[in-house]
Amino acid sequence: MKVEVHVWDWPLRLFHWLLVLSVLGAYLTGKEGGDWTDWHARFGSAILGLLVFRLIWGFIGNTHARFSNFFPTVPRLFAYIKGDWHGVGHNPVGALAVLALLSVLLILVGSGLFANDDIAFEGPLYSLIDKDLSDKLSGWHIRAVNVLLILVAIHVTAIGFYQHVKKNDLIKPMLTGKKKLPGTLAPTAVASVGIARFVIGVLLSVSVVWYVWGGDPLKYLQPLAGIQSAQAGGKIQ
Amino acid sequence: MKQKLAIGLVLGAAATAALAGPIEDQIRFRQSAYSFLGWNTAKIKAQAVDHPETFNKEEVVAAANAVAAVANSGLLGLYGEGSAEGTGWKPSRLKVEYFEKKDEVKEIEAGFIAEANELQKVAASGDVGAIKEQFGKVGKTCKSCHDLIRVRE
Ligand code: HEM
Numbered sequence: 534m535k536v537e538v539h540v541w542d543w544p545l546r547l548f549h550w551l552l553v554l555s556v557l558g559a560y561l562t563g564k565e566g567g568d569w570t571d572w573h574a575r576f577g578s579a580i581l582g583l584l585v586f587r588l589i590w591g592f593i594g595n596t597h598a599r600f601s602n603f604f605p606t607v608p609r610l611f612a613y614i615k616g617d618w619h620g621v622g623h624n625p626v627g628a629l630a631v632l633a634l635l636s637v638l639l640i641l642v643g644s645g646l647f648a649n650d651d652i653a654f655e656g657p658l659y660s661l662i663d664k665d666l667s668d669k670l671s672g673w674h675i676r677a678v679n680v681l682l683i684l685v686a687i688h689v690t691a692i693g694f695y696q697h698v699k700k701n702d703l704i705k706p707m708l709t710g711k712k713k714l715p716g717t718l719a720p721t722a723v724a725s726v727g728i729a730r731f732v733i734g735v736l737l738s739v740s741v742v743w744y745v746w747g748g749d750p751l752k753y754l755q756p757l758a759g760i761q762s763a764q765a766g767g768k769i770q
Numbered sequence: 771m772k773q774k775l776a777i778g779l780v781l782g783a784a785a786t787a788a789l790a791g792p793i794e795d796q797i798r799f800r801q802s803a804y805s806f807l808g809w810n811t812a813k814i815k816a817q818a819v820d821h822p823e824t825f826n827k828e829e830v831v832a833a834a835n836a837v838a839a840v841a842n843s844g845l846l847g848l849y850g851e852g853s854a855e856g857t858g859w860k861p862s863r864l865k866v867e868y869f870e871k872k873d874e875v876k877e878i879e880a881g882f883i884a885e886a887n888e889l890q891k892v893a894a895s896g897d898v899g900a901i902k903e904q905f906g907k908v909g910k911t912c913k914s915c916h917d918l919i920r921v922r923e
Contacts, residue, residue, distance in 0.1 A: 566913040568906030571819070651808055652912045653815035653905070672923035 538718070540621055541710045542595035542726050544734070548587055549707055555579040556638070556681075563678070570654040577656075578742050581642045586738040587635065593730045597622030605629045621718055630688055637681050644674040646745060657746050793850055797858030800848040803840055810836045811909065814893075818901040827896045834886075834893035834901075837908065841886035846879055863921040875919060882911040 541549075559576035562569040591600040603623040612618045613625040623631055646656040648671040649664075659667055695701045706712045736757075740750035810833040817825045854864040868875060885908045892904045 565910075567910035568903065570909070650913065651804075651916065652909050653811045653819070654909075668923040675922060 535713045536716050537711045538621065538714045539710055540597050540706055540712045542598055543710060544586075544590060544726060544731050545594060545598045546707055546710055548583055548590065552580065552583050552587075552638075555583060556685075559641075560678070560681075566650070566652075566654075570650070573654075574656070577642060577645050578746070580638060581646075581745065582738040582742040584635065584639055584642060585741045586734050589734040589737060593727075593734065595724055595726060603628040603631070605632070619718060621712070621714060627691070630684070630691065634681075634684050634688060637677055637684055641674060641677045641681060644670040644677065648674045793852050793856045794858055796848045796850050796853050797856050797862045797864075799858075800845065800853070800864075801858045801860070801862070803843070803845055803848070807837060807840055807912075810834075810840075811905075811912070814889075814901070814905050818898050818905060822898050822902075825898055827893075830901065831893045831896075834890045838886045838890040841883045846876065863923075865919045865921050868919040871919060875915065878911060878915045878918065882908070882915065885911050 555576045559573055559580060562573040562576060590598050596602055603620075603625070605625040605628040609618065609625040610629075618624060646658040647662055647667050649655045649659050649667050650671065651668075655667075662670075692703050695703050736754070740754060743750050813833045814830055814837075817830050849864065849868060851869070854862060854866045854868060856862055885904070889901070889904045889908050892900045895901075
């Protein structure tokens with residue numbers, strides 16, 4: 534008997550589709566150049582924020598969002614190859630793809646922040662390093678784009694393979710959050726998303742992006758932390 | 771009269787020498803010309819795109835004039851045989867493939883000149899919005915050439 538199980542929490546799904554849109558936007562605006570470089574920086578910054586959020590959510594998100602839940606350890610990989618893996622979230626090979634995609638995006642954002650195009654476009658942290666290094670990072674930025682294209686192609690092909698050959702729909706669960714699974718695999722209780730954790734993740738992500746662009750998020754976060762510790766203090770007494 | 775002719779001949783010969791030049795000279799002129807372009811495009815970008823509140827028509831017109839002047843100076847004359855491997859102020863970043871893609875580059879160069887001329891006109895009008903738009907078009911022609919024949923660091 535199959536039951537419907539809640540697998541992907543909504544912040545994870547929101548992250549996923551916003552990332553798809555932002556990567557598409559960054560790719561197209563990067564290739565186009567000219568007037569679109571401003572938008573390239575905006576999409577790139579959105580990706581930076583999304584990545585920071587994902588890293589945080591990988592530790593404080595719901596079960597299947599956590600890295601510990603799907604980290605492709607060697608025993609897990611072997612079990613999967615032998616057909617002995619019976620998990621609910623990312624399978625170990627899919628997890629490898631996820632981590633590779635996140636890593637190359639981190640490299641792209643990291644290099645982009647310091648890059649320049651010698652015409653009229655610079656990343657917000659360009660002035661922190663010397664021109665030669667920025668030129669090198671710009672070259673690596675563009676090389677990393679090619680790696681990203683390959684990984685995206687693998688990711689999309691694999692999902693198509695699961696969809697049509699293995700008859701395992703992976704797209705709908707990423708939209709609705711729900712997977713149909715054998716009853717034996719269904720987790721007993723499904724935790725709801727902790728709003729406080731979500732807000733903390735978003736605040737930190739926004740702060741990082743803002744800081745990179747010369748803002749001073751600490752000024753606003755400190756009073757917030759103050760309120761929280763005051764409340765916590767109040768409860769203890 | 772004879773004297774004038776002689777001077778003319780000598781000047782002409784000197785000019786031809788400067789034109790063809792040892793290959794290192796060509797590369798140095800080329801790198802200088804593009805660096806100078808970069809200085810001017812950065813100025814236009816700062817004043818017409820990033821911080822329009824700092825827009826100074828005189829400076830932007832001067833920068834646009836400089837870009838147009840350099841664009842029209844016949845830069846492809848500095849792409850002599852062997853200039854992809856040489857060293858000017860620093861090792862050249864011209865790709866060797868340039869010599870197989872000359873026709874394509876000529877087209878890009880023509881587009882670059884046309885957009886730079888237009889920018890010069892638009893800058894004289896002082897319309898910041900129009901300058902921003904036209905500046906984007908110039909930037910695209912720079913990028914299309916770099917994407918095609920400039921070595922990635
Ligand atoms: C904050 C993040 C980012 C910043 C500030 C940034 C900045 C830059 C800069 C300065 C360039 C010009 C480099 C050059 O011409 O040498 C560039 C090119 C480019 N970037 Fe980014 N980037 C960022 C993120 C990304 C991401 C995440 C992607 C992934 C889709 C991306 C895709 C591209 C592409 C496709 C190009 C054009 C490459 C070409 O000319 O062929 N960028 N970026």
